[in-house]
Amino acid sequence: MRVMSATVLTPQPVPAPPLEKQTTVGNYFVSNYPPFSFWKPENVDEVKAAMNRPPKPGTPLGLYLHIPFCRKRCHFCYFKVYTDKDSAAIKGYIDAALKEFAIYAGKPFIGGRKPRFIYFGGGTPSYLSVDQLKHLTDGMKALLPWDEAAEVAFEAEPGTLTDHKLRAIRDLGVTRLSLGVENFNDHILEINGRAHHSKEIARAYNFAREVGFPQINIDLIAGMVEETGANWRECVRKTIEMAPDSVTVYEMEIPYNTTIYQKMKAEGKLVAPVADWETKRVWVDYAFKELETVGYTVASAYTAVKNPRQTKFLYRDLLWAGADLLSLGVASFGHIGGTHYQNHADFEPYVSRVNQGELPIYRALTPNADERLIREFILQLKLGQLNLSYFRNKFGVDPAQRFAEPLQRLKDWGFLSLEGDQVRLNREGLLQVDRLLHEFFLPQHRTNRYV
Numbered sequence: 409m410r411v412m413s414a415t416v417l418t419p420q421p422v423p424a425p426p427l428e429k430q431t432t433v434g435n436y437f438v439s440n441y442p443p444f445s446f447w448k449p450e451n452v453d454e455v456k457a458a459m460n461r462p463p464k465p466g467t468p469l470g471l472y473l474h475i476p477f478c479r480k481r482c483h484f485c486y487f488k489v490y491t492d493k494d495s496a497a498i499k500g501y502i503d504a505a506l507k508e509f510a511i512y513a514g515k516p517f518i519g520g521r522k523p524r525f526i527y528f529g530g531g532t533p534s535y536l537s538v539d540q541l542k543h544l545t546d547g548m549k550a551l552l553p554w555d556e557a558a559e560v561a562f563e564a565e566p567g568t569l570t571d572h573k574l575r576a577i578r579d580l581g582v583t584r585l586s587l588g589v590e591n592f593n594d595h596i597l598e599i600n601g602r603a604h605h606s607k608e609i610a611r612a613y614n615f616a617r618e619v620g621f622p623q624i625n626i627d628l629i630a631g632m633v634e635e636t637g638a639n640w641r642e643c644v645r646k647t648i649e650m651a652p653d654s655v656t657v658y659e660m661e662i663p664y665n666t667t668i669y670q671k672m673k674a675e676g677k678l679v680a681p682v683a684d685w686e687t688k689r690v691w692v693d694y695a696f697k698e699l700e701t702v703g704y705t706v707a708s709a710y711t712a713v714k715n716p717r718q719t720k721f722l723y724r725d726l727l728w729a730g731a732d733l734l735s736l737g738v739a740s741f742g743h744i745g746g747t748h749y750q751n752h753a754d755f756e757p758y759v760s761r762v763n764q765g766e767l768p769i770y771r772a773l774t775p776n777a778d779e780r781l782i783r784e785f786i787l788q789l790k791l792g793q794l795n796l797s798y799f800r801n802k803f804g805v806d807p808a809q810r811f812a813e814p815l816q817r818l819k820d821w822g823f824l825s826l827e828g829d830q831v832r833l834n835r836e837g838l839l840q841v842d843r844l845l846h847e848f849f850l851p852q853h854r855t856n857r858y859v
């Protein structure tokens with residue numbers, strides 16, 4: 409008979425599953441839960457019912473408007489954008505968005521609330537002319553005034569900005585201007601299909617500073633086609649020289665609906681022509697460390713902020729804490745009274761639905777209590793730290809128990825620590841948080857691609 413030896417077993421560190429090496433096609437960034445592929449047309453009545461209920465007391469209301477127009481389609485972009493619409497089509501779109509808003513503005517879920525935060529995203533909101541912007545925002549303010557909005561965020565492509573337009577954007581009440589800089593190298597900008605050049609970055613940024621926006625953010629992408637370590641370091645150096653209030657650094661992903669993937673498919677290639685994940689993480693890490701050296705604070709997996717006390721990002725923070733988000737425009741994603749919804753993703757059905765006096769909602773999903781808890785927990789983990797008591801108080805569940813397994817797994821892998829009430833990710837964990845979040849998903853949501 410074999411006898412077990414009496415050695416004491418000491419826990420061995422468990423290696424994390426290896427990082428995917430190459431950048432292949434698919435979504436990486438987790439922006440919501442349950443995944444979009446589980447939202448269904450047959451659930452649309454659920455969001456209509458949610459609109460007819462008064463809001464849960466204390467729930468802030470946010471507003472999102474998608475402006476789907478761009479000068480050019482960047483080869484890496486996966487957003488719903490059009491580059492072929494003339495001014496009549498754009499006017500038709502703005503009027504449709506205002507009609508859509510008017511339907512919502514009369515519904516009980518508004519409950520006397522005014523928007524606390526407003527976000528103009530795209531596409532390129534700054535593609536609109538000053539007259540179009542004025543018409544749009546006057547119409548919006550007439551439906552729900554902005555006097556209680558603590559933040560009005562606006563995405564801009566540097567080449568679309570003139571001094572005159574920037575002044576007008578500031579006069580509309582925009583508080584956070586986000587510039588899609590992406591890279592400072594003209595060759596890299598060009599071969600990635602960007603419409604702007606480096607000269608326009610400096611010009612737009614200097615105008616914006618003169619105009620006096622309370623917050624200017626710069627978006628960068630780590631891993632554009634033909635990016636190199638030396639060029640990336642130069643991009644970080646130039647960003648620091650500009651001293652924006654915040655810097656957002658995305659790791660390049662290549663979803664299915666990108667021009668880069670179309671080309672890969674045509675050429676029978678499985679690997680995208682961009683840096684691998686490890687290199688992209690090294691580049692984001694470098695950017696964060698350099699920014700920290702000059703006094704910035706890393707405030708989430710993607711952002712560094714110069715003055716965290718002063719510079720907030722309410723859209724992110726309130727949305728990730730369960731705010732209602734009334735989303736307008738083609739393909740927009742929103743969240744009302746506990747139900748997720750998305751609008752029609754194509755221009756024609758969107759505009760014609762609204763013009764017929766109907767809501768242009770395409771699909772919806774009402775997460776159950778556990779799914780709502782998971783959603784907020786994973787979104788807040790992207791900040792790098794969260795408080796367990798927040799979840800206990802809000803959901804009446806002990807998150808340390810509910811998520812005991814994935815929390816332990818991330819601890820064993822060396823990415824996470826529990827310090828009293830706080831769950832913290834270390835830098836290594838933060839830099840790969842999106843793939844780690846899948847550990848918290850329900851089993852039925854893990855197999856599906858995150859699209």
Ligand SMILES: C[S@@+](CC[C@H](N)C(=O)[O-])C[C@H]1O[C@@H](n2cnc3c(N)ncnc32)[C@H](O)[C@@H]1O
Nearest residue numbers: 484485530531532563564565588627658660661
């Ligand atoms: C809607 S765009 C910002 C505004 C404007 N359209 C522009 O590009 O200047 C939002 C941001 O998403 C990021 N982005 C777009 N496609 C991406 C991809 N495939 N991988 C990573 N980030 C991406 C870019 O940093 C971009 O600035």
Ligand code: SF4
Nearest residue numbers: 478481482485530531
């Ligand atoms: S990255 Fe911005 S400018 Fe480029 S196509 Fe996408 S939305 Fe338009």
